[in-house]
Amino acid sequence: MNRNGAALLCLGLVVCLxxxxxxxxxxxxxxxxxxxxxxxxxxxxxxxxxxxxxFDGIAGNFMLHQAGEVTTAQDGAFxxxxxxxxxxxxxxxxxxxxxxxxxxxxxxxxxxxxxxxxNIQLGEPVKLxxxxxxxxxxxxxxxxxxxxxxxxxxxVDGEEKNEWLGGIAPLQELGTRTNSQxxxxxxxxxxxxxxxxxxxxxxxxTTYTRTTLGEPAFKTGQTDVRVVLPxxxxxxxxxxxxxxxxGIAQTRFAVVGGNLFYYRFVHTTDDDGKFNIGGLQTGQYxxxxxxxxxxxxxxxxxxxxxxxxxxxxxxxxxxxxxxxRDQEGKRLSNAVVSTYPPVAEEIITDAKGxxxxxxxxxxxxxxxxxxxxxxxxxxxxxxxxxxxxSAEELDITLAAGAILSGxxxxxxxxxxxxxxxxxxxxxxxxxxxxxxxxxxxxxGNYEIRAVPLGQTxxxxxxxxxxxKRYTQIDTGGAANKRIELEHLVLSVANLSxxxxxxxxxxxxxxxxxxxxxxxxxxxxxxxxxxxxQFSIENICPGQISIYADxxxxxxxxxxxxxxxxxxxxxxxxxxxxxxxxxxxxRPPSLVGKSLPELxxxxxxxxxxxxxxxxxxxxxxxxxxRPSRNSLLRLAKRAEELKRKGxxxxxVQASKVDEKVLNEWAKKNAVPxxxxxxxxxxxxxxxxxxxxxxxxxxxxxxxxVVKAEGFSINELxxxxxxxxxx
Numbered sequence: 001m002n003r004n005g006a007a008l009l010c011l012g013l014v015v016c017l018x019x020x021x022x023x024x025x026x027x028x029x030x031x032x033x034x035x036x037x038x039x040x041x042x043x044x045x046x047x048x049x050x051x052x053x054x055f056d057g058i059a060g061n062f063m064l065h066q067a068g069e070v071t072t073a074q075d076g077a078f079x080x081x082x083x084x085x086x087x088x089x090x091x092x093x094x095x096x097x098x099x100x101x102x103x104x105x106x107x108x109x110x111x112x113x114x115x116x117x118x119n120i121q122l123g124e125p126v127k128l129x130x131x132x133x134x135x136x137x138x139x140x141x142x143x144x145x146x147x148x149x150x151x152x153x154x155x156v157d158g159e160e161k162n163e164w165l166g167g168i169a170p171l172q173e174l175g176t177r178t179n180s181q182x183x184x185x186x187x188x189x190x191x192x193x194x195x196x197x198x199x200x201x202x203x204x205x206t207t208y209t210r211t212t213l214g215e216p217a218f219k220t221g222q223t224d225v226r227v228v229l230p231x232x233x234x235x236x237x238x239x240x241x242x243x244x245x246x247g248i249a250q251t252r253f254a255v256v257g258g259n260l261f262y263y264r265f266v267h268t269t270d271d272d273g274k275f276n277i278g279g280l281q282t283g284q285y286x287x288x289x290x291x292x293x294x295x296x297x298x299x300x301x302x303x304x305x306x307x308x309x310x311x312x313x314x315x316x317x318x319x320x321x322x323x324x325r326d327q328e329g330k331r332l333s334n335a336v337v338s339t340y341p342p343v344a345e346e347i348i349t350d351a352k353g354x355x356x357x358x359x360x361x362x363x364x365x366x367x368x369x370x371x372x373x374x375x376x377x378x379x380x381x382x383x384x385x386x387x388x389x390s391a392e393e394l395d396i397t398l399a400a401g402a403i404l405s406g407x408x409x410x411x412x413x414x415x416x417x418x419x420x421x422x423x424x425x426x427x428x429x430x431x432x433x434x435x436x437x438x439x440x441x442x443x444g445n446y447e448i449r450a451v452p453l454g455q456t457x458x459x460x461x462x463x464x465x466x467x468k469r470y471t472q473i474d475t476g477g478a479a480n481k482r483i484e485l486e487h488l489v490l491s492v493a494n495l496s497x498x499x500x501x502x503x504x505x506x507x508x509x510x511x512x513x514x515x516x517x518x519x520x521x522x523x524x525x526x527x528x529x530x531x532x533q534f535s536i537e538n539i540c541p542g543q544i545s546i547y548a549d550x551x552x553x554x555x556x557x558x559x560x561x562x563x564x565x566x567x568x569x570x571x572x573x574x575x576x577x578x579x580x581x582x583x584x585x586r587p588p589s590l591v592g593k594s595l596p597e598l599x600x601x602x603x604x605x606x607x608x609x610x611x612x613x614x615x616x617x618x619x620x621x622x623x624x625r626p627s628r629n630s631l632l633r634l635a636k637r638a639e640e641l642k643r644k645g646x647x648x649x650x651v652q653a654s655k656v657d658e659k660v661l662n663e664w665a666k667k668n669a670v671p672x673x674x675x676x677x678x679x680x681x682x683x684x685x686x687x688x689x690x691x692x693x694x695x696x697x698x699x700x701x702x703x704v705v706k707a708e709g710f711s712i713n714e715l716x717x718x719x720x721x722x723x724x725x
Contacts, residue, residue, distance in 0.1 A: 247273020
């Protein structure tokens, strides 16, 4: 504890960077603040814990690592110190969580890329209680229940952003177990936060509660939570050697699928290569990252699916052995052997020119042919050829390679301190995170030796505060020849680009992941805010491609071409299926939202028609028989609906002669207020969420939509539900 009473803790972190320039010492950064109550008064004896959130590197799971913990003194202050984290790392962010008995826990988020000063407020706690049952309604005892929070916080200039805090071990405050009656209780939660639960129990499917709209299923303060756990589905099988048929022991792999958001299964085979995976929901799962081809498996609740998986030959314990020779057939030591894509670990031949390739990772579904790259830079010998995985032993003879040279400079023709250069073999499919890093001198000059002939390569340059530029080269038959490449000129990244993302109905879309790139541009990313707006910082002059992608609750994608500095970019996203095929337009739901203005449809209701009453809106088309029949059925129930406290309005949702519409309504004694869509019919229907006609919408006495798209036959049930609420 320091002299002013603030709790101080240093977090020991190791950062490993691959740079062509001398490595810089990471800067020391701090997170400081106070734990305070609702009146801003400091809270003593609060436990403050720093949890680093990492990706597990195999299944895409989030994992929390407790990096430090302190207890506040009378001033409520805390301080955490660490080395600055690189932008590209398995670290996602750091949660600073504060807790004290009889108070709601609180937290702040630290990206660990710069200093942060942030107070954490602990307010009055509320409960979250409920029951976990099976499909027969029987309580499930000893189920593990974990809380996941969602909240909206205000950032710069009144804008808002969404934050998530997952109840991941070892965060003990957000986890509990059900009692013998299947009941669970949390008593230390902040008020008015969205909540989803991750629930796990023996013999049951692991369940993550989220609605089809992607909104949290519950709110803190609820005491009537009910979660139903289906019986688990299982996958049983064995990973076998493709040559011997024997099981491959201790193989770790991921099982990804279902609707679990941040929780994916990771499993390890036994000594006979067998595995038995439970806790699965009905649906399709992907087995991956285990040294075998990506494998899809369909499973069903209460049943076990049996499969056999053949491993890649590189995954065999003995791998693939080989020997490297020079042009005269002599064995060659110190040659670098690698695969592209990098599915095997890079290795250097021994004194006898021998090597053994072993699996580094599994292929992704879009990766095709694997190439074997062998290079000896000192003698400028190299070869790139397809890897024969069926071979018991490889015998590789090297030939003279090409030498590539060029410059990396700024727009003034000067070298760029700390610039990075990489060379990548060009294939018909993308290979992320691969390539050789090349040294650049102070003037920007570089040389790449032992480049295999007959292939196409990309040479890419980038620098901190600059853009990224690449060039392509085909080495052809340039044996022992020097190929001078065009200069890679990098511009300063000092501009921004901003705009908005909307759907096909011109409605802003929040939470869309924005990525920007282009030759000459750095790769940048951000998210749209609650108004669908985005701003991409630190880009270069010139053209930039901007991509928009949102994965939940439905896949939305779009793109736009723009210029650095643009402020009026508009990206329209459309829905796609899992294969990237565009789906027909589907208006957003109105459930949970306020009813749109009826006045714009020519409907003028009196205060007596609106006050304290539910509203049933029927959008119809007088030229369609189903619409006419539905409206006439509603007309017969007018008095009944009035007694139930429901005001009915009908809206003609296609262009017709208004005089003809009124005459039809009068002739058929329609007792309701009748309006008509004016202006753009399709846009108006979309704003009302209409997907077919007739379309019924039921709103409560506060005019918040509670149900939509139901049939006349379901009206009584919807009104009963509305009155119960």
